[in-house]
Amino acid sequence: xxxxxxxxxxxxxxxxxxxxxxxxxxxxxxxxxxxxxxxxxxxxxxxxxxxxxxxxxxxxxxxxxxxxxxxxxxxxxxxxxxxxxxxxxxxxxxxxxxxxxxxxxxxxxxxxxxxxxxxxxxxxxxxxxxxxxxxxxxxxxxxxxxxxxxxxxxxxxxxxxxxxxxxxxxxxxxxxxxxxxxxxxxxxxxxxxxxxxxxxxxxxxxxxxxxxxxxxxxxxxxxxxxxxxxxxxxxxxxxxxxxxxxxxxxxxxxxxxxxxxxxxxxxxxxxxxxxxxxxxxxxxxxxxxxxxxxxxxxxxxxxxxxxxxxxxxxxxxxxxxxxxxxxxxxxxxxxxxxxxxxxxxxxxxxxxxxxxxxxxxx
Numbered sequence: 317x318x319x320x321x322x323x324x325x326x327x328x329x330x331x332x333x334x335x336x337x338x339x340x341x342x343x344x345x346x347x348x349x350x351x352x353x354x355x356x357x358x359x360x361x362x363x364x365x366x367x368x369x370x371x372x373x374x375x376x377x378x379x380x381x382x383x384x385x386x387x388x389x390x391x392x393x394x395x396x397x398x399x400x401x402x403x404x405x406x407x408x409x410x411x412x413x414x415x416x417x418x419x420x421x422x423x424x425x426x427x428x429x430x431x432x433x434x435x436x437x438x439x440x441x442x443x444x445x446x447x448x449x450x451x452x453x454x455x456x457x458x459x460x461x462x463x464x465x466x467x468x469x470x471x472x473x474x475x476x477x478x479x480x481x482x483x484x485x486x487x488x489x490x491x492x493x494x495x496x497x498x499x500x501x502x503x504x505x506x507x508x509x510x511x512x513x514x515x516x517x518x519x520x521x522x523x524x525x526x527x528x529x530x531x532x533x534x535x536x537x538x539x540x541x542x543x544x545x546x547x548x549x550x551x552x553x554x555x556x557x558x559x560x561x562x563x564x565x566x567x568x569x570x571x572x573x574x575x576x577x578x579x580x581x582x583x584x585x586x587x588x589x590x591x592x593x594x595x596x597x598x599x600x601x602x603x604x605x606x607x608x609x610x611x612x613x614x615x616x617x618x619x620x621x622x623x624x625x626x627x628x629x630x631x632x633x634x635x636x637x638x639x640x641x642x643x644x645x646x647x648x649x650x651x652x653x654x655x656x657x658x659x660x661x662x663x664x665x666x667x668x669x670x671x672x673x674x675x676x677x678x
Contacts, residue, residue, distance in 0.1 A: 326676070330668040338667035342660070345524070349533030352457070352478055352510045353435065354409040356380035358533025359523075359656060360480075360512060361540050363387075363413030363437060364488065364638070366627040367548055370398060374405035375545035375652040383410040384437060392423045399431045411435035411459070416443050422450070429454035437480070440489075442467070448475050459512075463491040465501050468511075478510040480535055485516025487538050487640035490566065490580050495526075503530040518645035520662030524670075536659075538640040544651045549630030553649050555582055555637050561644035570594040573608070574601075574615050582637040586622060589634075593618050 324331075330338070343350075349358025361368060361376040363386035373383030385402060387395050395412070402410060412428050414421060416438050425447055428436050436451050437459040451458045457477040462468035468479055481502050483495025493501075495515040503511060503526075510532035517523055523534040541548060542556040565583045568591050569576035576594075581587065594615055601611040619636055626635025650658075 324672065326669050326672045330665055334668045334671070335664055338664045338671070341667050341671075342524070342527075342663050345527040346533050348510050349512065349531075352532065353382045355382045357656060357660060358382075358512070359659060360384060360411075360514075360533065360535040362486070362514060362535050362537025363439070364537050364541055365389075366624055367541050367546055368413070369547060370402040370405055372540060372543065372546050372652070373402050373410050375543070376540060376656075377406045377408040377410045379653040379656045381652075381656050382435075385410065385412045387412055387414050387418070387424060389415075389418070390424075392420055392427045395424055396427045396431060399428070399433060403431075409434055411437055413437040413439055415440040416447070417441055421447055425450050425454075429456060435459060437461075438476075443471075443474070443476070445474055452477075462502065463493060463498070465505060468502050468506050472506065472509055476509065478512065478532070479506065480512045480514055482535070483513075483515030484566075484578075484580075485641040486514055487541075487564065487580050487643075488638045490515075490578050492578070499526055499529055499531065516641050518642035520659035520664075521666035523659065524663045524666045536642070538642045539646060539655055540652060541639070542646045542649055543655060544649055548627045551630035551632050552627055552637065555632045556639060556643050556646045557648060559639065559643045559646070561641045564639045564641045564643050568594075571598050574598065574612055576615065579619075579636065579638065580640060582632070582639050582643070584633050584635075584637060586619075586634045586636065590618055 346358035357380045359381040361383045363384045365386050365388040368384060368386035373385050376383035385398055412433050414424050417440050418424060433456060435457045439461055443460050448458050452475060459478045460471050460476045461480050461482060462471055481498045483498055484490045484492055485495055495513055499513055512533045512535050513526045513531045514535035517534050517536050518539055542553045559582050563582050564580050566578040566580050567576055597611050597614045600606045622636035623638060625631040626637045
């Protein structure tokens, strides 16, 4: 299929037969993921506090993806209500993300099992062995996060059914390593369970590259946070549309004695004030006005309620506008179904062009 012979160029519009073949190839590439999730597409919605609730979760699942409720700080009764409300909006599979440090983790797991939730995501730390056992004994699947190969191997031995590897490009709380490195480190060596990639994903053609490395699917948060079905404030969504990739920055830590968990969000006045706040707290600690413990608490409490202020109230200057670097690819507020259709189309076209290059080289 050489361009020199005036046949089809690599970048020409795909033909219908080419698209059909490419879709079969895509289905094969992420079949392990779709079989595991029970979905049409191996695309998970990242669990985002205040955003990943019944409306967005059900929209993702109804569009063929896998929505995930963000439990966050919910009490058991509140989580049970949210699961029931989500099930009223979709009859397709969805999961629940639980924070391992939640003081009522055991009760929250039981709420999920009683409600028939098939997949439980354990996040925010190494999941307790007892929680993994309870979930599996209850008939559900366990998904956990791994920021390094050594932990991935440990989690598999602990019995988790799937992993998510999330790069530093992601929004919210992040680790120090990019997805491009994590994928190379982990995917070749973890093959006994499905591994989903996350962090900075904004296009379907990028996802294809990870599928070909051995990933079973991808997780996206930022693209969905600005979707029509997201309950996020319009000012929050407009901030996403305006932002470039470089605007999504991690929080600054001024002193190693007072660690700050890195959070990626859009730079704003709140972020600048956080730096000033840390400097003031450190000065008060050094003068003896504050103990180390009190100083650490003052630093940590600065952002209390900041995410809610941004997402729900629309305070995008003082609140925490958590966003991944893929925010630069959010150019409009779209329905969830359109976002997923675009991702699948981009992945399919990428596979068509890949086949054309192979045909040309042959």
